[in-house]
Amino acid sequence: MTRIRDLVITPVAFRDPPLLNSTGLHEPLALRCVLQLHVDDGVIGLGECPGDRGHLDRLAAVREHVIGQSVHALNRIEEAVEQALAGVADPVARRATFSAIEVACLDAQARLAGVPVAELLGGAVRPAVPYAAYLFYKWAAHPGADGDEWGPSTTPGELVEQAQRMIARYGFRSVKLKGGVFAPEREIDAIMALREALPGVPLRLDPNGAWTVETAQRVAGELAGTLEYLEDPVLGVKEMAAVAAAAPMPLASNMCTTSLETIPPAVELGAVQVVLSDHHYWGGLRRTQHLATVCATFGLGLSMHSNSHLGISLAAMTHVAAAIPTLTYACDTHYPWNAGEDVVVPGALRFVDGAVPVPEGPGLGVELDHDALARLHEAYVRSGRQVRDDTGYLRRLQPDFDPSLPRW
C-alpha cells in the first residue's frame, strides 16, 4: 500500500488584469492554493484550487484525516473528507475540498504507475484539448498601476482587437465574451462586431445572470444565428427554462447546474442544454466523467467552465477533457490573462492552434517551480487578502456601483 505521508497547502497570489463582470472587477491579484501530497517513495502529487479563506480552512480541517490513507483509496478519502466536514452545510464546498485532494492523489497514482493522468481516466480520446478565447470587457489598468499589454476593451472595436490578438497568439477557434457588464444593446453590438470580424468562429456570450427573463428572451431572439450557446442569461432554474423555451440557441450554465443534484430539475424543466463542468467544484476528475455520462443520458451537451487559474489546474482540465469522448465544446480558460506567472516549470503546457496538447510526462505532466511557488506565496502573504471580492473592489473605486442582479 502506498500511503499519504503529508499534505502541504500553499496559498499563492498572481497578477490579474482589471477584468469586468456582472458582479464587479477583478482585483490586482487572483488567489489560488497549491497542494503537494507527499506519498511513499518520495512521490509528490500536485493539486490546485481556489485560494479563498474558506477553501484553505476546509483543507486544513481535512488534512490529518487524509494523511495515513492509501493514495489509491479515493472512496475512503472522500468519506473521510465528508466526515471531517460534516459541519459544512454546502455540499459543493465539501466536494471542492475533495476535488483538490483527488487531483493530487491521481497525479501521485499516475506518477507511481509511470503514466499520464488521462490514462488512469481510461485514456485520451484526443491528443490535444481545444480551448476558447475568453474575452473580457476591461479597463486599461488597475488604478495607480501601469497598463497591461492588452489595453482597454470597452467598445466593440476594442473587443474585436482583443479577440484577434488572442487568436493570433494562441490560435483559438472559438470565442467567449464575458457579458453582463454593459446594457444588452451594447453587448449585442459587440457580438455582431465579433461575428463580422470572425466569420465561422463559434461565439458564446455569458452575462452571468445580469438580465431579466424578458430581456434575455428579447436578446436571445436578436442574436439568433450568431451564438453556439448563450450562457446563464438569467438566474434560477425556472427563469432559465422560460428563456430556453423562447431562445433560438441552446442555453449553457455553470450557475444553474452546479452539482448532480441540480440536473434533474434542469432536465425536467428544459432549463439547460449544455452543462459547464468544472472539476474543482463537481468532485474531481472522475466525477467530471460521471457528469459526462449523466449529460449523455439526458441528451445534454458538456462544456467546461473556468475561473482565474494556474498551470496545475490547466493540466488537470486538459487530462480530464481529453478522457471524455463527449466533451466536444472548446473549454473555457482564463490562463492567457496570467501575464506569464505560474507555479509550474515552463514548457509542459502550450497552446497549439487553440488547443493544449495533453502533457506526456507521468501524472499531470507538470513539475512545480519551487522558486516561483515561494515568490507567489510571498505575494499572497504581502497582499493580506483572504477572499476574492470583485464587488468590493469595484465599489471602492465606484461607490455607486450596485451589484444587484438582474440589472437589465
Ligand code: GKR
Ligand atoms: O472571472 O470574471 C470572471 C468570471 O465571470 C468567472 O468568475 C465566472 O465564474 O468565468 C466564469 C463563468 O463562466 O461564469
Ligand code: MG
Ligand atoms: Mg459562466
